[in-house]
Amino acid sequence: MKWTKAGPGVIPAWVADMDFPVAPEITEALRRRAAGDLGYPVWLDSPDAGPLAEAFATRMAVRYGWQPDPALVRSYTDINQALQVLLQVCTSPGDGVAVHTPAYHPFLGTLAEMNRPLRPIPMLPDGDSWRFDKPDLSGCRVLLLVNPHNPTGRVFTRAELLALADQAERHDLMVISDEIHADLTYAPNEHIPFATILPERTVTLTSATKAFNLGGIRCSVAHIGMPAVREALDRQPSFVYGSANLFGVEATVTAWRQGDAWLEQVVATLDRNRKLIAERLPQGVGYRIPEATYLAWLDFGEPGAAGRLEREAKVLLSDGDEFGPGGENFARLNFATSPPVLEEILHRISG
Structure with a gap:
């Protein structure tokens, strides 16, 4: 679902699946x-x-x-x-x-x-x-x-x-x-x-x-x-x-x-990713580093940011408006992916 919904050239970072293989x-x-x-x-x-x-x-x-x-x-x-x-x-x-x-x-x-x-x-x-x-x-x-x-x-x-x-x-x-x-x-x-x-x-x-x-x-x-x-x-x-x-x-x-040995490695990657977002987001996008989950709640200051990013930056995020009251100016980014993919997502958002 995560990858097939995205159009050609679009990187999906919306639904809450991870891009990691299942624990052996x-x-x-x-x-x-x-x-x-x-x-x-x-x-x-x-x-x-x-x-x-x-x-x-x-x-x-x-x-x-x-x-x-x-x-x-x-x-x-x-x-x-x-x-x-x-x-x-x-x-x-x-x-x-x-x-x-x-x-x-x-x-x-x-x-x-x-x-x-x-x-x-x-x-x-x-x-x-x-x-x-x-x-x-x-x-x-x-x-x-x-x-x-x-x-x-x-x-x-x-x-x-x-x-x-x-x-x-x-x-x-x-x-x-x-x-x-x-x-x-x-x-x-x-x-x-x-x-x-x-x-x-x-x-x-x-x-x-x-x-x-x-x-x-x-x-x-x-x-x-x-x-x-x-x-x-x-x-x-x-x-x-x-x-x-x-x-x-x-x-x-x-x-x-x-599964805890596998989980410990995954959480270490996610921990680095959540901090990387804070370093690479463009100025003007609000972000509070999450205390849990692999979901970044990004404040773009205006409605419709998810649609704009999909069209212009080729990145698919979840539209904050779907999350009810208080979500209107936001988009949700799933950062459970490899650091190079996340780097590309953040580069496109910043572009």
Whole structure:
């Protein structure tokens, strides 16, 4: 998708795929699986997420000091599906959903399609980073938290998360916490799972697809910390929402158990790339170095920059207008590519 959408001579830097080969451990695990048993897996009828559950729980404990209960983990094809399931089962049309804006545009599309009105929490420029004012979430039903934040790359602090937790408690909210970019956090920033702060109100969504470049593998998990949500999901027909596939589970478990050496090398490259952008962007383009993700949120000071760059510079970025309130003058650049390709992208933008 990333490369075929771009026209002749255009370098794509839009959709969130990396231009890096998959970790060899994952490739080998899929090769072994394909050469072996492709029958019904033993975990198919399990009420939880089978081997995904234990792999997720172990990774959270080792990497973030969180001890989630594997029995509370469910599998979905991707985070968008998981979000739609949760909204369908646990909310009603007209229920407000608070989201930090600008926001990941498929989430905005879901809210519009499902008639769950958006309650923006604006991300505000703050020196070299971003902040948000303490929101009033009265009248909402859900806080949809994206941390690390897409598209700004902000990693929320414990103080910020505690303030959001206070609002969630005060207004009896379900918190859906998308933490898919957690493994792409740059030191000294630290990712804090929201479920460590407000465990019994939080549904944590994550996947190996972003950090391990597995977008097409279609596998994610949801840790359902909120008892009422578990009860509502358990009342649904067994197969109506589907589940992750055999190869998705194989790839994800392998990534979380064996992929960290590969990930460490990739994050080192991304770390250099995010700093290179700051050095090479032309004067007048605003850029705050992201604390996580491989996405640069660039302020061109006027609408339509992405379209202009595609026509004139032959570089395809994501149009900031797609990301809702606050995105109008921006474009999002995916810098998960080799340094020579990124150098050429920045040269074209500067030209």
